[in-house]
Amino acid sequence: MQGWATDKPSFRAELNRIIMYITKLQLNCSRILSPGLTQATQPPVAAAHWQLCAEDWLLPAANGPCVAYSFSMDGGDADFLKTVLKLGCEVHSFDPSISNASGGHLSNSLTSNRGNGGSVIQHKMWLEWRTPKRRRHKTRGNLGSVSQTLADIMAALGHRSVHFLYADLLSAEWRIFQNWIEAGTLQNIHHLVATVHLQWAGFEVGGTDEEVLRFWFSVLWGLQASGLMLVHSSAGEGHGVLRHTVENAHSSYTLSWANTQH
Known part of the structure; x- marks a missing residue:
């Protein structure tokens, strides 16, 4: 856990520290891939998600x-899926709400889609952030539950690395990021x-507003300590932060990181 932004808890100081952190890019890229584009371009480009x-x-x-993995329940990952397919990736999409009518290849278990004609394999599955106290051995291709940690999903699919991961986790991201760290x-x-x-605050995140903001910042700092460098930041709609209306902040941000430790 990181220390307070100032000598005593302050909502404004904690929030300002977070907003500065998630809007200041840490890595300048000479070539970028953006939604809707199949070829890398030189920055700058028009506003992108x-x-x-x-x-x-x-x-x-x-x-x-x-x-490539994508965790999304609102279809907002469509451009991401198209981009990573064009890159020739083996692509897995995870959504616990999907049905056979959603298109693509649906799998309730975890199996590889190598040789699946360049299509996305869909899994009726979501991310878990709690690591079970008693861990049963996970065999490749079978997890037996619709909620698993990312490490267990990767092990079941036989993946040591995920080159591209998209996640809109609907406020579960803070605990899930903590688990990944x-x-x-x-x-x-x-x-x-x-x-x-x-x-x-997010699922299973408690405390005063100042304590929540401090926890969020500590998680973001943990991402950087794991090698992730911010390459893009896009503000969402609204200005609500923990029930406060804050004009110089937004209710959500989509952040893009690259891992520089590879």
């Missing part, structure tokens, strides 16, 4: 494996695009 850093040293080798999972994620929600 997310961007991927397309430096050669950050992208998968041309003849090597490429794996503590479990060391982020060391195996090369690019992360995620939306953080500031309207309320």
